[in-house]
Amino acid sequence: MKRSTKVEIALVAGLAMSGCGRRAYDPCAPQTFNDLACQEAVSHNGYYYGGHWYPHTYVGGYSSYYNGYYSYVRGGGRITQIAPSQWGRPAGSTAGAGSTSGQGASSGGSVSRGVFGSTGHGSSGGGA
Amino acid sequence: MQRRKIAPRENWQQVVESQGLLWHGGSGTGDGSPYWNESAYYEFTAKEVDELEAATNELDRMCIDAGQQVIDEKLYAKFGIPEIAIPLIEQSWEKEPPSLYGRFDLAYDGRNPPKLLEYNADTPTSLLEAAVVQWYWLQDEFPKSDQFNSIHERLVALWKEFRPYLRGSHIHFTSTDDVEDGYTVAYLQDTAQQAGFTTSAFEIGELGWDHQQNLFVDPENRPLMSCFKLYPWEWLVNEEGAQYIAQSDTMWIEPAWKMMLSNKCILAVLWDKFPGHPNLLETYIDDPGPLRLGDFVTKPKWGREGRNVRVYAAGRTEETGGDYGEEGYIHQRYVKLPEFDGRRAIIGSWMIGHEEGAAGMGVREGESMILGNLSEFVPHIFG
Numbered sequence: 001m002k003r004s005t006k007v008e009i010a011l012v013a014g015l016a017m018s019g020c021g022r023r024a025y026d027p028c029a030p031q032t033f034n035d036l037a038c039q040e041a042v043s044h045n046g047y048y049y050g051g052h053w054y055p056h057t058y059v060g061g062y063s064s065y066y067n068g069y070y071s072y073v074r075g076g077g078r079i080t081q082i083a084p085s086q087w088g089r090p091a092g093s094t095a096g097a098g099s100t101s102g103q104g105a106s107s108g109g110s111v112s113r114g115v116f117g118s119t120g121h122g123s124s125g126g127g128a
Numbered sequence: 129m130q131r132r133k134i135a136p137r138e139n140w141q142q143v144v145e146s147q148g149l150l151w152h153g154g155s156g157t158g159d160g161s162p163y164w165n166e167s168a169y170y171e172f173t174a175k176e177v178d179e180l181e182a183a184t185n186e187l188d189r190m191c192i193d194a195g196q197q198v199i200d201e202k203l204y205a206k207f208g209i210p211e212i213a214i215p216l217i218e219q220s221w222e223k224e225p226p227s228l229y230g231r232f233d234l235a236y237d238g239r240n241p242p243k244l245l246e247y248n249a250d251t252p253t254s255l256l257e258a259a260v261v262q263w264y265w266l267q268d269e270f271p272k273s274d275q276f277n278s279i280h281e282r283l284v285a286l287w288k289e290f291r292p293y294l295r296g297s298h299i300h301f302t303s304t305d306d307v308e309d310g311y312t313v314a315y316l317q318d319t320a321q322q323a324g325f326t327t328s329a330f331e332i333g334e335l336g337w338d339h340q341q342n343l344f345v346d347p348e349n350r351p352l353m354s355c356f357k358l359y360p361w362e363w364l365v366n367e368e369g370a371q372y373i374a375q376s377d378t379m380w381i382e383p384a385w386k387m388m389l390s391n392k393c394i395l396a397v398l399w400d401k402f403p404g405h406p407n408l409l410e411t412y413i414d415d416p417g418p419l420r421l422g423d424f425v426t427k428p429k430w431g432r433e434g435r436n437v438r439v440y441a442a443g444r445t446e447e448t449g450g451d452y453g454e455e456g457y458i459h460q461r462y463v464k465l466p467e468f469d470g471r472r473a474i475i476g477s478w479m480i481g482h483e484e485g486a487a488g489m490g491v492r493e494g495e496s497m498i499l500g501n502l503s504e505f506v507p508h509i510f511g
Contacts, residue, residue: 035296035353036326063377066295066353073292084297084326110340111349115369116359117304117333125306126332126359127253128390128432 024049025082028058028065030072032080037087038065051090129172129238131468131493131506136166137268148315149261151307153504164257165504166265170473170491172510176238177276183242183407184477184486187232190405191247191389192482194397195221198388206413207393208429208455213365216373216384225383226290227482228316228356229255229283234407234475237466241406244398245463245474246427249389250382251360253308254476254505256315258490259283262507273509277488280319282480287323289481294325295353295379300346301329303358313358320356332359337372344369344378352378361387362430392427392458409461416459423462428452434500446497465497473506474499 027037027047041047042062046055058065073079137143144152144164153162172180198207199221204214231252234242259279266275291297299320303309317327334347344352355378357364364370365387373384388394395411402408416424423441428450431437435450441462465472473493480487494503 033296034298036298036350038296039351062351066377070295079292081324111336111338111345113336114333115337115372116335116364116367117331118367119360119363125253125304125309126357126363127251127303127306127309127312128248128360 024052024054025080025086026054026056027082027087028062028069030069030077030079032082033065033069034082034084034087035066037084038062040087040089047087048089049086051088129170129176129236129466131168131170131471131473133168133469134166134269137265140164140166143264143268144261147261147264148256148311150311161504163502163504164261165493165506166269168469168506169265169269170506170508172238172276172508174511176236177510180234180236180242180276180475180477180489181486183234184232184479187244187247187407188230188479188482188486190398190402190408191249191394194394194401195385195388197397197401198394203393203397207388207391209362209387209391210365212370212374213361213384213387216365217387218385220383221385225379226293226381227383227386228286228290228381228480230382230386230389230479231255232477232479234477235463235465236475242475242477243409243463244395244407245409245460246392247389247394248476250386251358251390252476252478253312253358254490254492255279255312255478257505258476258478258488260315262490262505265507266509270509274511275488275507275509279478279480279488282484282487283316283319284322286481287320287325291324293379295377297324298326298328298353299381300352300355301327301358302332302335302355303329305331309358313356316356316358332357335369337369337376342372342375344372344376352376354379354381356381360390360430360432362391392429392431392460395460396458409463411458411460413458414456419459419461425460425462426457427460428457429455434498434503437498439497441497448498448500465499468493470495472497472499474503 025032027034027041037047039062042058045057046053141152149164152164199218230249232247233245235245236242263275263277301313301317303313313329317329320327330347336345338345346352357380361384393413396413399408399411426438428436431452435448436452438447471493473491476490476492478487491506491508492499492503493506
């Protein structure tokens with residue numbers, strides 16, 4: 001059975017430096033990975049951090065960054081906790097790569113809804 | 129173990145609603161009785177709580193052994209588990225993804241060892257009541273007494289431990305639109321947020337499958353990386369989306385292997401593996417066998433909330449209706465539930481994770497020999 005271990009927190013890596021010396025954490029870096037922010041970053045070729053835009057070219061798609069993160073933590077790598085709000089888009093701004101889609105949105109036309117939930121209808125719910 | 133009467137707090141409805149218990153009975157139970165019942169409480173001794181805690185820990189260990197036996201002997205067909213679910217069970221058993229919680233329902237009278245009636249391993253509810261509502265009741269009514277209840281702290285701590293194993297820092301939560309499921313999910317969301325995760329919730333019918341990206345998505349088309357589902361695995365694997373589960377990257381909480389333990393056939397495997405164990409009841413799959421000579425209970429393999437249960441005891445039969453049983457039945461030796469003031473009681477003993485042991489309990493009661501989802505929740509104290 002699972003024997004979970006506590007995550008050790010340390011301030012490391014995932015840092016980007018802007019031209020004026022600001023420091024920003026890449027949401028796709030294994031040490032600072034955040035799934036929603038990373039999806040956004042991959043699809044827009046960059047990310048906001050602390051309200052500033054940091055352009056970045058991502059190669060391989062979101063899942064490769066996720067896999068990198070997953071391997072990293074399973075291997076005992078340390079993570080740095082970053083408040084998700086740091087990667088939030090400032091009010092009134094648009095993403096750097098010009099996309100206006102929602103955060104991490106996938107292409108809507110290929111999505112089937114209602115693939116689950118049919119058994120639950122008419123019952124008192126899924127809890128017991 | 130004693131049942132004691134007490135006057136309910138004057139404004140108890142408003143109090144429990146403010147704590148998130150949006151459904152507390154009255155008209156909701158059909159006969160006007162409350163679901164949350166604080167006109168009484170159960171008092172346990174410390175020794176009794178120790179006994180319940182030890183039994184719960186022992187049952188959890190035995191269930192893991194029994195799960196291994198199901199896999200080793202490929203008992204899936206006997207359990208009524210469909211082919212499509214087998215690789216999901218075996219892979220999740222091997223990879224050991226996070227498993228959050230489970231509730232053992234026990235018959236216990238304070239004199240005899242606790243007996244396992246069933247294990248709600250996949251989608252247990254009555255969690256908010258046990259973790260939060262009865263705790264605040266204790267603070268109001270018996271602030272100097274104790275309660276077997278560290279459920280909330282353990283949930284928050286366990287979510288934190290999950291962090292390296294979950295996919296990302298956002299957890300999706302999904303369930304039916306049933307009100308009880310809704311407040312259970314809302315509570316679990318709260319515990320995950322306290323552990324530092326961001327969360328969102330949606331009704332399971334809104335879940336989508338993205339054919340281009342081969343992944344499950346939420347109503348905003350965001351990928352489901354880690355998803356808590358208050359929706360039984362035996363339902364998931366029999367619905368349209370089952371075909372996509374194996375090819376998706378979604379990490380489901382609870383994991384698919386819980387499908388084995390939430391099936392009532394596990395009670396027969398337990399008895400087969402640990403015959404005569406003081407915390408078990410003799411149980412058989414499909415045929416009652418020697419149980420025919422005495423009192424016994426018949427339950428659907430995938431039964432839920434006390435439905436389609438038949439009790440043969442003391443020369444009479446009592447049964448409940450429902451839509452379960454097509455998959456077959458198990459037969460379990462009857463044990464008399466303790467009776468207080470004409471009420472029969474069951475202990476719901478909680479496991480949060482598997483490493484730290486039993487985390488707390490709740491007591492449900494009713495007049496019938498078969499307790500279901502409308503049985504009343506009564507708070508408890510000990511010491």
